[in-house]
Amino acid sequence: MTAPERGYADYQYQIYVRGLQDAVPPFTTDLGALEDQARDRLGPKPYWYIAGAAGTGATARANRAAFDRHRIVPRMLRDATARDQRTTVLGSELPAPVVLAPIGVQSQVHPEGELATARAAAATGVPMVLSTAASHTIEEVAEANGDGQRWFQLYWPHDDEVTASILKRARTSGYTALVVTLDTWQLAWRPHDLDQAYLPFLRGDGVAIPLSDPVFRSRLERPVEEDPQGAAMQWLPIFSGKAHTWDELGFLREHWDGPIVLKGIVHPEDARRAVRAGMDGIVVSNHGGRQVDGAVAALDALVDVVAEVGTETEVLFDSGIRSGADVFKALALGARAVLLGRPYVYGLALGGAAGVEHVVRGLLADFDLTMGLSGCTTLADIGPDTLHAGGGGEVRR
Amino acid sequence: MTAPERGYADYQYQIYVRGLQDAVPPFTTDLGALEDQARDRLGPKPYWYIAGAAGTGATARANRAAFDRHRIVPRMLRDATARDQRTTVLGSELPAPVVLAPIGVQSQVHPEGELATARAAAATGVPMVLSTAASHTIEEVAEANGDGQRWFQLYWPHDDEVTASILKRARTSGYTALVVTLDTWQLAWRPHDLDQAYLPFLRGDGVAIPLSDPVFRSRLERPVEEDPQGAAMQWLPIFSGKAHTWDELGFLREHWDGPIVLKGIVHPEDARRAVRAGMDGIVVSNHGGRQVDGAVAALDALVDVVAEVGTETEVLFDSGIRSGADVFKALALGARAVLLGRPYVYGLALGGAAGVEHVVRGLLADFDLTMGLSGCTTLADIGPDTLHAGGGGEVRR
Amino acid sequence: MTAPERGYADYQYQIYVRGLQDAVPPFTTDLGALEDQARDRLGPKPYWYIAGAAGTGATARANRAAFDRHRIVPRMLRDATARDQRTTVLGSELPAPVVLAPIGVQSQVHPEGELATARAAAATGVPMVLSTAASHTIEEVAEANGDGQRWFQLYWPHDDEVTASILKRARTSGYTALVVTLDTWQLAWRPHDLDQAYLPFLRGDGVAIPLSDPVFRSRLERPVEEDPQGAAMQWLPIFSGKAHTWDELGFLREHWDGPIVLKGIVHPEDARRAVRAGMDGIVVSNHGGRQVDGAVAALDALVDVVAEVGTETEVLFDSGIRSGADVFKALALGARAVLLGRPYVYGLALGGAAGVEHVVRGLLADFDLTMGLSGCTTLADIGPDTLHAGGGGEVRR
């Protein structure tokens, strides 16, 4: 959980020094360009499942465009030689304000899937959020993660006993915080997947967590091993197609004694309601543009949500992070930490745990350098006064 | 006229389940991408007649850009499991707020033309609007449409007896509402068609409605069958080249005892005048960018028109709908229903009635999912407060 | 000088009717696309001399972008069947508010150069403005133009006797108005021409007007015929490299008894000064983006100039006209007429006089249809209330 002695920027130094022996990094250091490298590696089904967005892709584009409307105004001659990225999120100390977002079915891009992610998370010190739709079990991932920090993401089943069972397993396995995803109780219209009629869960592999759950298994007529696809078809309606409501949150609190955060909030009134419901935090997110097409850019929503509840609860940010500058801007606009999504899965696709580590170290180095060069020593220095909204600029494509 | 038992989103589920047998949808599920597939199928003349726009294409681009300036702000933890898209438009109950726009000469893209469209409309429950410039007669289309809902679009002739005859045939054949197109009493400057010197009507085929009209036929010196091109040349000046005026609307009311809506209104003062003239509704439209180049985006006009007469008459929207998010936004800005144009004709070109069905089912599924994921259960939930105008985003190309 | 009996829109009808015999127009009807066709025909030197702009091309792009920020709001059910484009400009009656802009050295794109343009102008009834840098003499062009309307553009020499001689020849030859170009007393930095080291005038051909002037010829030591390049080198400093000033305008008035307009005014204070100096009109222009790179878009300047002097003098518009909608917008913003530039020269390059005619007839037809479909019968109907500035849209590239 400790940063490298010379700080996260050390990763940059190591790359240059290794260059003296004509060694280049195994993967690109441009998180945007990683997508192209992953595209060359993966088949079209997993590639588009990861890279694709809902509908016309308008939300994913809006996510990126919103970052370009805010510009950093660096300060000079400040003693920002040593930066401290440490922060406290949901009561835990984090070495950096970055968390690996929950992404399901990682076995489709690399055989080690979430196990590799868990090892990379432990090695870099950032928490990982394990998805309910993971390809490896809660317990296997916990073991791979070891002393690392791990949170658990819940796709909230419509079977209270299954829910309670899963939550109990997660707590027992050392997952400290619960991230309840609200925006995906039903998959959106995703042409890239629909045109390939590809839904990884349906084939009965790659969704180890529900299929391994003893309560769920007790519901099945035939064991999963004999009829994995049949089990998947039974699993689907428990997890998908029905919405939960505000008044049910008490059930989660009852079965989870750690912090609970709601992921997918973009409306300030929903944020207010989450606070009233006693939640411990909010993840402003539009699911990386994978759910409602034409939705508000996550960064625009962050501004609204922080204005409403920023002083009362912890607001995390997810959707569109591709660089250290993006981390900086989200924090300057009030996020306590950010979730990194697709880029680390591209790293996983390209190089397993080593690929994930490369991505995380690169992002932390980039953010560390951005902090320093902007004159910021701690995260507390990154306030709204570090940004400039005027003028313009244009989005990278 | 009833939605599928599991709701329109069921179409998404069916696609994924069929994927387990390695079946993919016959056509793309991305209405934007359909245009490319149709382009590969059709010759340049019909393709550009359908896909092209007036002049430099500025209006068509503006139509799309306007959608991107409005962003949906989804709400969480609402019980939007089952969505009800039903609405009442012009006194008729509709299963969904979507209507197939009047598009003429459909035989140029598929031999069954409007007959196939009529069957698909009946199968999906959405009304179709039959164009005066259709390739099949009023009666043939009515028969193909069966129990479906059908409206009739009028290119208003400059021969009152012909007008009266056509209106009578339409009423007799079960067309319930009359859609009077105001913006195309003369074709605009359309370089794509002019460069090919292509005007489908002129060749005397594909415009069955006027040519089949007994009053019109009585005007001809030689029967249509002997000289179809000559008949077309006589037909043209009756339908084109002269404007009608506000004081003539009484004639239509006199010869049509159902609801009448004016299509092509974009100025709020014209909307006001339509209300004063006792019209039953307005279709805000710039004819998909096919008429005045450089015209106001239809969605921008919708905002103005709704502000002026939104509480006094029914305002429908046409021009630019390509996704469920577009339907959502138009309704949020005050439209009671939308007209879907080019995409269903691309479906027709690719697969006849099955192609049209695919497009309609896809759009309704997409909209249904958008409603649900935005927390809306009925259309009444889709108000202006569901949109966010700030920030930005960029248009899809 | 009379419009076709069925109005300018008749050109559209003729194209479609000829299509029945499978004839297509010899050149594209999209004025923007004409540029590509001309590029294929011309060598890089003349092509870039015509199509190129100053510096980075920012002004030319801004010219086009400005049009897209204004949107037409068409009105319905108005009796706009017959449109009248006639107007009075500088005391002369014009059949349409379009004038052929002065463009020099037209022999580089077609051997008949300005003679062909003059014939096409006469045939279509629009005035042509003959450039001082024309490849044919004042008298030859006048003869080719016959009963047509012609104006004379002055690149103002720094030799009063030469100036007086040229003006006298122009008046004698029936040129009615004088257009004094102010913005090009020195050529700008034009990389396209510089990279080819191409300046058509310098080779001593293609600039018949100065070289044919008896006063200028009397200045030469050797006759033009013996040393055309030497003559050109002597001609250059008389016409270029030195600015004139406001107090010299009296000289022009003294030697020209018709109306005088100043071309190249973009600042409202300069417009005010032109009025005070007793000028008869202003042409708002940035020379099609060929002079100051990064300059204000001509349409933005038009708004400022009209606000300052629109009620006191005639304001014409030049720079960026590519369609009927552009003509409409310029008029709606206060221009009395527009000058059409590059497109007609592309027509000339492709087809001589017939090519120019095609371009002019196409533009007038497009504008005529735009008027009609917007509900405008006369130019007086085209006011600022016909435009919508809100929303957006994007520029065509």
Add this chain to the structure above:
Amino acid sequence: MTAPERGYADYQYQIYVRGLQDAVPPFTTDLGALEDQARDRLGPKPYWYIAGAAGTGATARANRAAFDRHRIVPRMLRDATARDQRTTVLGSELPAPVVLAPIGVQSQVHPEGELATARAAAATGVPMVLSTAASHTIEEVAEANGDGQRWFQLYWPHDDEVTASILKRARTSGYTALVVTLDTWQLAWRPHDLDQAYLPFLRGDGVAIPLSDPVFRSRLERPVEEDPQGAAMQWLPIFSGKAHTWDELGFLREHWDGPIVLKGIVHPEDARRAVRAGMDGIVVSNHGGRQVDGAVAALDALVDVVAEVGTETEVLFDSGIRSGADVFKALALGARAVLLGRPYVYGLALGGAAGVEHVVRGLLADFDLTMGLSGCTTLADIGPDTLHAGGGGEVRR
């Protein structure tokens, strides 16, 4: 130091006249296009080191976009025949408001590196700013620069004796002003270089200034000649990785008796502090987008900084200059002079000193013509009233 007799625009005339003998310029006259020519010439390592930017390149794009938001409004009929670009910057008279920006390690693009730049600077009269990271020594460059004006850029070492030694050498060698770069005490995250693991300094060549410094050499255990790479590794931490602070500025003043300017200031409060610290000027710069990705556009920062301290100190501008219009706009917004960066290094890559001269002469000619055609005779005429901020336009890519 004197401009050509006919003014800087003479370079344009010379090109056209040489064209009569079919000679074209050896390199493009479009500073933007130079980048492509240089790309073809250089290997990917030096090319990307020069052309690349930090992170996603957002800052570099924003720099260019900001220029397009300001538009020049040229004035007519002013006597701007002869332009005078002379100005006084930091107490020295300059023939033009253009300075060659400090760029290090120029030997990577041309063997003569800074020596060629120094000769071209002397030949054209513009000052050069020698980078601390130059490939040739302070003394060698001074000799090559001869009677030219030269300033010295400091990457401020963390070894006071080395700093003092370098400053003394620079003063002794005739460098008149000191430019202290504040924004690069640590390199940013630059994917183009990282992906190639390329840092030119590290190999021990191309950084002649520190390696030649006697104080620095006395620190080494082994002579540079025996172990250049070891020396570089020792040099790096002295120059990089640690920030200086405001209270250390006194040390520089103590060791430099000429004017001192701070480069890299973009926040108005930092500008205010520089004035309070007694600095002689500020260079508003974001290092050409090479440091903080997502930073404010330099031109937007210029507006803020000029508003804060424009009347109290000299404000220079750096980052994004590519044309005469850019120079004009920066001056109109309050800059006293501009620094030209990448383009001259492209010229160096293509043609050594002759290439640099070509670039400088081209820029001065372009700016000279822009001044004249905008009606400006001296730099004092270029005020904020020469710009138009309304409307729009779009950025060149």
